[in-house]
Amino acid sequence: xxxxxxxxxxDRAELEFSYGGEARxxxxxxxDALADGEWARYLFFRANPxxxxxxxxxxxxxxxxxxxxxxxxxxxxxxx
Amino acid sequence: MRFRFDGVEYGAREGDTxxxxxxxxxxxxxxxSPYRGRPRGVTTRDESEPSALVQVGARTLxxxxxxxxxxxxxxxxxxxxxxxxxxARRPLESVYAHCDVLVVGGGRAGRVAxxxxxxxxxxxxxxxxxxxxxxxxxxxxxxxxxxxxxxLERERRLWRIRARRVVLATGATERLPVVxxxxxxxxxxxxxxxxxxxxxxAVVGLSGGWTPRVALWSQARGRLRWxxxxxxPVPDGELPGVECVGSATGAGLPDAPAWRLxxxxxxxxxxxLERDVTVADLRRALRAGLRSLEHVKRYTTAGTGSGQGxxxxxxxxxxxxxxLGVEPGELGTTTVRPPYVPVPFPAVAGxxxxxxxxxVRVTPLDAWHAAHGAVWENVGQWRRPxxxxxxxxxxxxxxxxxxxAAREGxxxxxxxxxxKIDVQGPDAVELLxxxxxxxxxxxxxxxxxxxxxxxxxxxxxxxxxxxxxxPKRFVCTTTTGNAAAVLAWMEEWLQTEWPELRVWxxxxxxxxxxxxxxxxxSRDLLTPLTDVPLGRDAFEFMxxxxxxxxxxxxxxxxxxxxxELAFEVNVDGRRSLGLWEAIHAAGDVTPYGTxxxxxxxxxxxxxxxxxxxxxxxxPHDLGMGWIVSRTKGDFVGRRSFARADTARSDRRQLVGxxxxxxxxxxxxxxxxxxxxxxxxxVTSSYHxxxxxxxxxxxxVSDGRAREGTRVWALAAGGTIEADxxxxxxxxxxxxxxxxxxx
Numbered sequence: 001x002x003x004x005x006x007x008x009x010x011d012r013a014e015l016e017f018s019y020g021g022e023a024r025x026x027x028x029x030x031x032d033a034l035a036d037g038e039w040a041r042y043l044f045f046r047a048n049p050x051x052x053x054x055x056x057x058x059x060x061x062x063x064x065x066x067x068x069x070x071x072x073x074x075x076x077x078x079x080x
Numbered sequence: 081m082r083f084r085f086d087g088v089e090y091g092a093r094e095g096d097t098x099x100x101x102x103x104x105x106x107x108x109x110x111x112x113s114p115y116r117g118r119p120r121g122v123t124t125r126d127e128s129e130p131s132a133l134v135q136v137g138a139r140t141l142x143x144x145x146x147x148x149x150x151x152x153x154x155x156x157x158x159x160x161x162x163x164x165x166x167x168a169r170r171p172l173e174s175v176y177a178h179c180d181v182l183v184v185g186g187g188r189a190g191r192v193a194x195x196x197x198x199x200x201x202x203x204x205x206x207x208x209x210x211x212x213x214x215x216x217x218x219x220x221x222x223x224x225x226x227x228x229x230x231x232l233e234r235e236r237r238l239w240r241i242r243a244r245r246v247v248l249a250t251g252a253t254e255r256l257p258v259v260x261x262x263x264x265x266x267x268x269x270x271x272x273x274x275x276x277x278x279x280x281x282a283v284v285g286l287s288g289g290w291t292p293r294v295a296l297w298s299q300a301r302g303r304l305r306w307x308x309x310x311x312x313p314v315p316d317g318e319l320p321g322v323e324c325v326g327s328a329t330g331a332g333l334p335d336a337p338a339w340r341l342x343x344x345x346x347x348x349x350x351x352x353l354e355r356d357v358t359v360a361d362l363r364r365a366l367r368a369g370l371r372s373l374e375h376v377k378r379y380t381t382a383g384t385g386s387g388q389g390x391x392x393x394x395x396x397x398x399x400x401x402x403x404l405g406v407e408p409g410e411l412g413t414t415t416v417r418p419p420y421v422p423v424p425f426p427a428v429a430g431x432x433x434x435x436x437x438x439x440v441r442v443t444p445l446d447a448w449h450a451a452h453g454a455v456w457e458n459v460g461q462w463r464r465p466x467x468x469x470x471x472x473x474x475x476x477x478x479x480x481x482x483x484x485a486a487r488e489g490x491x492x493x494x495x496x497x498x499x500k501i502d503v504q505g506p507d508a509v510e511l512l513x514x515x516x517x518x519x520x521x522x523x524x525x526x527x528x529x530x531x532x533x534x535x536x537x538x539x540x541x542x543x544x545x546x547x548x549x550x551p552k553r554f555v556c557t558t559t560t561g562n563a564a565a566v567l568a569w570m571e572e573w574l575q576t577e578w579p580e581l582r583v584w585x586x587x588x589x590x591x592x593x594x595x596x597x598x599x600x601x602s603r604d605l606l607t608p609l610t611d612v613p614l615g616r617d618a619f620e621f622m623x624x625x626x627x628x629x630x631x632x633x634x635x636x637x638x639x640x641x642x643x644e645l646a647f648e649v650n651v652d653g654r655r656s657l658g659l660w661e662a663i664h665a666a667g668d669v670t671p672y673g674t675x676x677x678x679x680x681x682x683x684x685x686x687x688x689x690x691x692x693x694x695x696x697x698x699p700h701d702l703g704m705g706w707i708v709s710r711t712k713g714d715f716v717g718r719r720s721f722a723r724a725d726t727a728r729s730d731r732r733q734l735v736g737x738x739x740x741x742x743x744x745x746x747x748x749x750x751x752x753x754x755x756x757x758x759x760x761x762v763t764s765s766y767h768x769x770x771x772x773x774x775x776x777x778x779x780v781s782d783g784r785a786r787e788g789t790r791v792w793a794l795a796a797g798g799t800i801e802a803d804x805x806x807x808x809x810x811x812x813x814x815x816x817x818x819x820x821x822x
Binding site: 001028042060 | 224225226228242301320536537568571572575576577714718719720722723724
C-alpha cells in the first residue's frame with residue numbers, strides 16, 4: 001500500500017485517499033466555442049502513459065484536500 | 081504431553097512441533113498424496129513441507145512442521161486438500177505497527193541486522209520463538225509498496241507494519257534431490273533428518289541443495305537471477321528501502337550437488353510432492369510445446385499447492401532446463417505472490433465482521449421506530465423504517481394504511497438521513513449557480529428551491545432542496561445514499577477549478593434531524609405546537625421559516641415529496657425525539673416508512689436519483705427541462721446538453737405505465753408482445769392506493785411521444801400489457817399541495 005504525501009497531513013496510507021485521474025485537465029473556459037468533438041475530448045479522453053504521470057489525489061478520509069503528484073505507472077512509485 | 085494423530089495417542093516434549101513428535105515416535109508415514117494416494121510422511125522441518133498437512137478443529141492445511149504440540153492436541157492427516165469447517169471462531173486480532181527497521185529472520189544474519197538497527201525495531205521470525213525477537217513464530221507474508229508488510233503471528237494475529245527500512249534475513253531452505261521414489265515416507269531433506277530425533281534407521285536424509293527464501297524480495301518487484309553455484313534464484317539489483325542479507329542472498333550456502341537428471345522411473349521422480357507432479361509430467365508439458373515456466377506451471381500444476389512450490393520450484397527449473405537443453409537462467413522463474421504462508425480468513429477480517437463489518441447508521445429516532453415495530457430497510461449505510469405493521473398486517477396492508485393516512489389525514493416520516501451540506505461564504509450563490517442547473521440569485525432568504533446537479537457530461541448526478549437560510553448561507557439537501565459523494569463533488573470543483581470562490585462546505589447531516597409532517601391535516605395539527613404562522617398565505621409553498629416547534633428551535637420548510645400539504649421540521653438531532661413525540665401526542669398521526677414514501681412520490685412522478693436514473697439520464701429525459709436555467713452563466717453539464725447524443729429526440733424518457741398487473745422493477749419494455757428489441761425498462765413499480773391499481777415509472781425511448789399507446793413489459797413467464805401515460809399520475813394539477821379541507 002502506497003504512502004501518499006498529503007500537503008497538509010504528510011505521508012498517509014493510500015486507503016485514506018481517492019484517486020482523481022490525470023492532472024491539469026482544465027475545465028474549458030468558453031465551452032460554447034468548442035466543437036462537440038473538442039468538448040468530448042475534455043469529457044472522455046485522458047492520457048494513460050507507461051511511466052511518469054501527473055495525477056490528482058484527494059485526502060478523502062482526512063482533510064479533504066485535493067493535490068497533485070507525479071507517479072511512475074510502471075513501478076507504482078511516487079516521484080516527489 | 082499427550083496428543084492424538086489420526087486417532088492414535090502419542091507423547092511429545094515441550095517445544096516439539098507435531099512433525100518432530102511424530103518422527104520421534106517413529107511415525108515417518110501417516111499421510112497420503114492428494115491425487116495418486118502414495119504414502120507420504122514428514123519431509124522437511126519448515127514452511128516448505130509438502131506432505132505433512134493436518135486438520136486441527138476448524139484450522140485446515142496446517143503444516144505439521146509449524147504446529148507446536150500442546151497437551152491434548154488432536155490432528156487429522158490431510159491429503160493435500162483442506163477441509164472447511166463452518167465453525168464459529170472467535171475473532172482473530174488485527175494490529176498496526178510502525179518502525180524504523182523491520183528485520184525478517186532470526187538467524188545469524190538477522191541477529192547482526194537487529195543489533196545494528198537504529199530507532200524502533202520490529203524483528204520477527206516464522207520458525208523461531210526466541211525471547212529477543214519482538215515477534216516470535218511470526219511470518220512476514222507480504223511485502224507491498226513503500227515497505228508495507230503484512231505478518232501473521234502464531235496464526236491468530238495479523239500485523240500490518242509500515243517500516244522505513246526492511247532487512248530480509250530470511251535464510252534458505254533445503255530441497256530434495258530429484259531421484260526415483262524421493263517421496264517415500266522416511267526420506268527427508270538432510271537437515272531435517274539430522275535435526276529430528278528419529279529411531280535408528282527410520283529416516284534417511286538427502287540433499288538437493290539449498291534455495292534462498294526470496295519470496296518477499298520478489299513480491300516487492302525485486303529482480304532475481306539464477307545462481308549456478310547453488311542452482312537457485314537469488315536477489316539481483318536494488319530495491320529502495322529493502323535489503324537482503326545472509327544466506328537469503330545465496331552467500332555462504334554450500335555448492336549445489338552436480339546436477340543431472342538420473343536415469344530411472346521418471347513417473348516416481350517427484351518435483352512437487354504437494355501436487356504429485358513428476359519429471360514425467362514436466363516432460364509431457366514440454367512435449368506439448370510449452371516453453372514458458374508460467375505455462376508449464378499451469379499445465380502441470382507444479383507450484384500451485386498451498387505451499388506454492390517452496391520445496392520443488394527450483395527443481396522444476398532444473399528439470400525443464402535440462403529437458404529443453406538450455407541454461408536454467410534462461411528460463412526465468414515463476415511470479416511469487418503473497419501470502420508467503422497461508423493466512424486464515426478470520427485473521428484477515430480481524431474484528432471487521434458481524435455488526436462491525438459495515439457500520440449501521442441510525443437516526444436519533446431509531447429506538448422509537450424499533451419500539452413501534454418498524455420493519456427495516458437499508459438505504460446506503462442507514463437503517464430506515466420501511467413500514468410499521470400493526471398486528472396481523474403484511475407489508476401491502478401496512479403500506480396501504482400509511483399511504484392513506486398521508487393522503488387523507490396526518491402522517492410523519494423520519495427524513496433525518498437526507499444528506500445536508502451547509503454552504504457558507506460571500507461566493508456561496510456563485511458556487512451553487514455553477515454546480516446546480518438552476519439559478520440562485522433570485523432565491524430569497526427564507527425560501528427553498530428544488531434543484532438538480534449534473535456531471536459535466538450533462539447526466540443527473542443528484543437532486544435535493546436548497547434552503548437559503550441567510551444572505552451568504554445555504555443548506556443543500558442530498559439524496560440519502562449520495563451525501564458524501566455530493567460533498568466531495570462540490571469540494572472538488574471548489575478546490576481544483578474555482579479556488580478564488582470564498583465558500584466553506586460542512587456536512588451537517590447528523591447534526592440535524594428532519595421530521596416530515598404530511599397530509600391535509602398537517603397544518604391544523606402543527607398550529608398549536610408552534611409560534612410560526614402556518615396559514616396558506618402566511619407560509620407559502622417552498623417557504624422556509626425559523627421558529628419554535630414543541631418548545632424546540634426549528635427550521636421549517638414547506639416542501640412536499642408526496643404532493644400533499646407538508647411541513648419538514650428540522651431540529652437539533654438530540655432533541656428530535658421530543659419533537660416526534662409531541663407531534664404524535666397532538667392528534668391521530670400515522671408514522672410511515674420508506675415504502676409508503678416511494679409509493680407517494682412515484683404517484684406524483686418524482687424520480688429518485690439512482691433508482692429512476694442511472695447516470696445516462698439528463699434533466700430533460702426526466703421531463704424537467706424547466707429546471708435547467710437558460711439565462712444564468714455557465715454551469716457544470718450545460719455544454720453537454722447541446723451535444724448531438726444528448727439532444728436527440730429518441731432518448732429514454734421518464735413516463736408512467738398503467739399495467740394490467742404489478743410489474744417487476746427492471747423489466748424490459750417492448751413495443752409488441754413479440755418484439756425482440758427493448759425500448760425501455762421499468763424503474764419503479766408499486767401498487768397505488770390512491771389510484772386503486774398497480775402503476776410504474778419507466779424510462780422509454782422517445783417516451784413522451786408514445787403517451788397514449790400500449791406497450792408490453794417482459795415478466796417471468798410472459799408479458800404484461802400496459803398503457804403508457806405521463807409520469808404524474810396523481811393530482812397532476814397540483815391542487816393538494818396547499819391543503820384541502822379534512
